[in-house]
Amino acid sequence: MSAAEFAGLKAVVTGGASGIGLAAARLLASRGARVACLDLTPDDLPEPLVGIRADVVDDASVRAAVEEAARLLDGIDVLVNNAGIGAQGTIEENPDEEWQRVFDVNVFGMVRVTRAALAHLRRSGSAAVVNICSVAATAGLPERALYSATKGAVLALTRATAADLVHFGIRVNCVNPGTVDTPWIGRLLDRAADPEAERAALCARQPTGRLVFADEVAAAVVHLASPSSGSTTGTALAVDGGMEGLRIRPRV
Template sequence: MSGEFAGLAAVVTGGGSGIGLAVAELLAARGAAVACLDLDPSQVPAPLHAIACDVGDADSVNAAVRAAVDRLGGLDILVNNAGAGAQGTIEAQSDDEWHRVYDVNVVGIVRVTRAALPYLRVSASAAVVNTCSIAATAGLPGRALYSATKGAVQALTLAMAADHVGEGIRVNCVNPGTVDTPWVRRLVDAADDPTAEYAALRARQPIGRLVTPAEVAAAVAYLASPLAAATTGTVLAVDGGMHGLRLRPPTTTTPTAESRQQ
């Protein structure tokens, strides 16, 4: 295989669909051997390696990472993409649900990275990329629990980058905006007015559309690549401009008498 990932081995959690699968396929296309860890990896196509894994369970994580290393012959790149969604204000979920989503979105990254560190430490091209979210930096309505976990993921990314830079392990994260994934489509379909909901999601991103999984995958590939060896502790937004752009709303101009005559 040719490409900047030739000879490297990658693990992608949540690799069974959506962003995770797009990342795995792009890394493989650029030369990596890739294992997809997922609760349901049944849709993972060859030549990707499908491995069942529950990031909320330490035994499952340890077994899955060992299986991936055995199949791939090592581990150079870890993409922590698995996550759980949540909707509503702080009153919407019980304490148990807050603990569950934190356990998947935050502690899940800890479990998988902890299991991967012994292998990453012996790699000359070690990189970790975490999937975070625009919700870490922008106050989005109805996303209290989800936003809290993604704020933790961004802080965790920077702390990990500081802890492991001396070991030659780079740690970065991507902050996608609203991505056109099966999960988002399910949320839209469950809305009272799916057409209006989808239009609102498109409109809040300055580019006027949802982000694609392939666009997020390209950002992950950049951060994971040996070509980005000087990039660590970086938060890369892939959000259609949501985090930084403040566009003026379109204005309606009343035509003058002169313009009406033309």
């Protein structure tokens, strides 16, 4: 990709103040896009990123933030739906309130933001939506019933929305990361009884033997969002260290 591949294009990234979202926002900007990051705490973002406060569980907040982004950027061509939260536990360990909360952020939040951005995307000649999904949508992971259910919904939502919007010239794809070395994983490890052992276990379940880097996920996001990927829609791109597809022998 050239540094000017996104020149003239405007992008909105939810959850863009840290982790995968920030990595994607920075890479889009480096490729020439003007980028607005929607986040609960959009403070201290590096230039030239624009921060806008938004809560994806609040439809009024989402609509106001998307309109503010469109005003500041003079339109929206690319939407990266990255905002999300995690959850641990088997099917019997999370109460109904937790199921509702995680679905509200991970699935309904994506619906709210995409819905709010559609009028702007329809006016774009290079419209693309990239949803951050997860290997949890396609591989059964222990003690991740709730999280996996939300990401399975994101995968289905991505494909159905791609079918609905293809005739408007709007491409919709998703990226399925494995376990990514982000601040959220850091907080998860901090709560573990043995953080070093837990990190080793997370690394060991990925055939590459390490966690995925946020910049690697960002590269996949930018690939799918790029105008050069104009024939790619309804696709899930795995960036998971081989978790879903590889069955390797244990190292001796």
